[in-house]
Amino acid sequence: MKKYNNIQSVLKIRELRKSFGDNHVLNGFSLDLYEGENLVIMGKSGSGKSVMIKCLVGLLFPDSGKIEIMGNDIADLKQVDMNILRMQIGFLFQGSALYDSMTVRENLEFPLRKHKEMYEKKDELVVETLESVGLLSAIDLMPEELSGGMKRRVALARALILKPKIIIYDEPTTGLDPITAKEIIQLMRAIQEKYNTSSLIITHDIDCARVISNRMILLIDGVNYAEGTFNELANSTDKKIKAFFK
Amino acid sequence: MAISLKISQNIKSFFLEIGELSFFAIRFFKEAFTKPFEFKELLRQCYNMGNRSILLVGVTGFILGLVFTLQSRPTLLEFGAVAWMPSMVSISIVREIGPVIIALICAGKISSGIGAELGSMRVTEQIDAMEVSGTNPFKYLVVTRVVAATLMLPLLIVFGDTIALIGSALIEYLKGEVSFLLYFNKVVKALKFSDVLPATAKSFFFGFAIGLVGSFKGYYCKKGTMGVGEASNSAVVYASMLLFIIDFIAVFVSDIFFEI
């Protein structure tokens, strides 16, 4: 695996295409995620945002296009190297995806299993990470005993525990009440400052986008339709762009 | 026309499914014999399967023994052959009825359980989450469950057979005043190596089929809660059908080796 030296863009997508049968979801999508930034991707439901990030972490295979993560073209990586690379990426799933047969503690320990040095100090790490999302008291609960917001925070802790360089959030605030959503957003900012991660954030939530984004990309019709800061896009005169900011 | 089209589609999808199941089995063998091995999870699965099925298997076995003995008693009495009861019951239970009935019960319990569990993990993206965190979900979830079922089924069947024989001995004790010691003496005398070996061998295959079909259905579960129900339901149906096919082949093969 190549070491990433002096490459500013930690994540690079070029001309990504993916179809399911006749359903052409992505038609040449490109993006760059730079070190330390919060990049927000917005797009309508069903526009292929989840498909795009699943291609990123190798859960789906694109039909064509190039994906580079920290200088590694993921199409060239062997499974072993891909798994090493995956440890540098935190992934927050749309529905939290906590392992429901395991306690919160075991959920957090799970990503550490393949990481020898970190596994040895797993107890400290679990406590530290849970503390940072404010849920230490829930350490021995089962996921079914948690509320939606708590689940999201535990899932966030699980995505963070390996101290990843990149975090991918799939709709971190969807399905939460505005107050809990705000808490999650605060948490995301705190994490970003503490660990200096680069984040790719997918959201419908315009408030979330305003607070957190350094830069935004609108995914429309399977391509990166528009790109800019929140204010630039919010003041755009293009009809399709305006529709997002109503 | 429309009906024949539908039937031919159904047949086609049936064979497609068999093909996919075969690929799944091949993948199982590939991943089962490469490192890393998930021993801890395997033990946990073995414990869970045994623990969850043992009561069911025990009760079923006991009733099986009772009923079987009660039903055959009048006929044997008529021919004055009631002294043959232990040999007859033990041979039929150990060779055929015990393994098949208990495997069917386990198909209902274990196969559908695996189908529902993996199915809901698929639907709620837990399997994807495992993959992303660098753990091979096929190894961690599927290989452990299939191996656990393959190891546990023979144990459950031996246990169920034993309970069935105890049930049968109880009837003989109550109705024919045959002591337990005498009953089991006769059982041990009646059972030959050629009765026990094929039965044990096929129960490993039963376990494998139960684990494999359940995992296959769950692992490739369609999205939505409907998908989970369907996965667990069709796991039972396919597993039960496969059990009879395996049984048929096993009897056929053992017939060649140990001529009856």
Ligand SMILES: Nc1ncnc2c1ncn2[C@@H]1O[C@H](COP(=O)(O)OP(=O)(O)OP(=O)(O)O)[C@@H](O)[C@H]1O
């Ligand atoms: N595994 C799959 N098989 C077939 N089609 C799929 C699959 N995954 C996604 N799709 C299709 O791809 C399209 C995009 O789905 P995707 O989940 O990426 O949407 P999304 O932008 O994340 O929407 P949402 O905001 O609702 O999560 C949808 O039309 C969906 O039906």
Ligand SMILES: [Mg+2]
């Ligand atoms: Mg989505």
